[in-house]
Amino acid sequence: MSLSEASQKAIDDYLAALRRQLRDLMEEDMNDIVEEIRAHILDKTSADANSAQVEETLAALGPPAALAARYRTEEMMRRAEAHRSGAQKTRIAARTAGFALATLLVVAVSGLGYFVGGVLFVIGIAKLMWPHGTGLWENHNPDGTWGYGLSGGSGNTPPANSHDLLGWWLLPIGLVLGPALIYATFRLGKWSWKKMWRPKKWQQVAGESQAGM
Amino acid sequence: MNDPESSKTDSADKWEVQLRKGSLEVAILAALWRSRLYGLEILRHFESNSDLVVVEGTIYPLLSRLRTLGLVESQWVESDSGHPRKYYSLTAAGRERALEMSRTWTHFAASLNNLLAPLNGAARLEKP
Numbered sequence: 007m008s009l010s011e012a013s014q015k016a017i018d019d020y021l022a023a024l025r026r027q028l029r030d031l032m033e034e035d036m037n038d039i040v041e042e043i044r045a046h047i048l049d050k051t052s053a054d055a056n057s058a059q060v061e062e063t064l065a066a067l068g069p070p071a072a073l074a075a076r077y078r079t080e081e082m083m084r085r086a087e088a089h090r091s092g093a094q095k096t097r098i099a100a101r102t103a104g105f106a107l108a109t110l111l112v113v114a115v116s117g118l119g120y121f122v123g124g125v126l127f128v129i130g131i132a133k134l135m136w137p138h139g140t141g142l143w144e145n146h147n148p149d150g151t152w153g154y155g156l157s158g159g160s161g162n163t164p165p166a167n168s169h170d171l172l173g174w175w176l177l178p179i180g181l182v183l184g185p186a187l188i189y190a191t192f193r194l195g196k197w198s199w200k201k202m203w204r205p206k207k208w209q210q211v212a213g214e215s216q217a218g219m
Numbered sequence: 220m221n222d223p224e225s226s227k228t229d230s231a232d233k234w235e236v237q238l239r240k241g242s243l244e245v246a247i248l249a250a251l252w253r254s255r256l257y258g259l260e261i262l263r264h265f266e267s268n269s270d271l272v273v274v275e276g277t278i279y280p281l282l283s284r285l286r287t288l289g290l291v292e293s294q295w296v297e298s299d300s301g302h303p304r305k306y307y308s309l310t311a312a313g314r315e316r317a318l319e320m321s322r323t324w325t326h327f328a329a330s331l332n333n334l335l336a337p338l339n340g341a342a343r344l345e346k347p
Binding site for chain 2: 038039041042043044045046048049050066067068072073076077079080081083084087088
């Protein structure tokens with residue numbers, strides 16, 4: 007190492023100033039940065055470099071304050087990036103949970119709609135086939151208790167001790183209301199499916215363009 | 220300041236600076252694709268393989284951020300020159316990110332070239 011004393015001093019001064027500018031960092035990180043910059047300077051200036059070459063190398067790195075500021079800016083960018091990806095994860099998790107809950111609700115409501123509609127329709131058909139045995143029965147039991155039941159009789163005869171509350175009304179209720187309920191459930195399902203997907207697609211596109219910025 | 224011609228060039232220059240700055244990250248990841256390199260080697264790689272002019276003071280802070288993001292890892296290695304050098308290499312996440320950025324860049328460049336197609340004739344006319 008035969009750098010002139012002046013050159014060596016210029017390098018030491020530069021690194022000391024850089025160290026001062028980085029004093030808010032952890033000691034280990036600060037040393038790491040200073041040593042890396044030292045290695046860079048030594049690699050760029052051969053052992054017999056004159057003071058002009060050393061000056062040129064230091065000038066290319068920029069003033070210590072500016073170099074330290076760049077480290078700070080990059081650190082701020084890293085934090086912003088980490089924060090953004092954290093916030094994005096939370097948003098995606100919330101969206102997934104909300105979506106799952108909405109799907110569950112739609113499936114439950116649809117299931118109930120199809121089931122009740124189907125039962126009504128079957129009862130309507132049954133009323134057509136066994137008009138006397140099918141009905142909404144009110145039972146007067148011999149022991150004094152009361153009860154209600156749909157359909158019921160064996161074959162085409164009404165159950166004992168009961169009378170039909172709906173009579174022929176069961177026919178339009180079963181054959182019209184049943185299919186109507188099934189259709190309404192189908193429309194509701196289709197509508198909620200669209201509602202659930204549309205905003206998600208939009209958010210996805212917005213998220214992508216934001217990430218691309 | 221009030222000369223519209225010079226302010227036009229200024230904003231074009233600024234745009235180019237931003238463009239170069241924005242591409243530096245992927246350029247570094249790509250430089251490390253084949254082997255580990257230290258900071259000055261990355262700079263020299265850019266000098267000899269591209270017209271990417273990198274201010275020396277920008278690359279080290281950027282490498283530091285890539286390291287804390289886990290895209291590259293560093294290792295001090297003793298050298299014949301008498302001082303150790305800090306070598307950088309890609310992590311698995313860094314390789315993945317490099318591929319992802321490369322795909323995005325290729326796609327973006329192709330679509331922008333499509334948009335710029337009408338200007339091709341004009342550029343030829345201006346600079347025969």
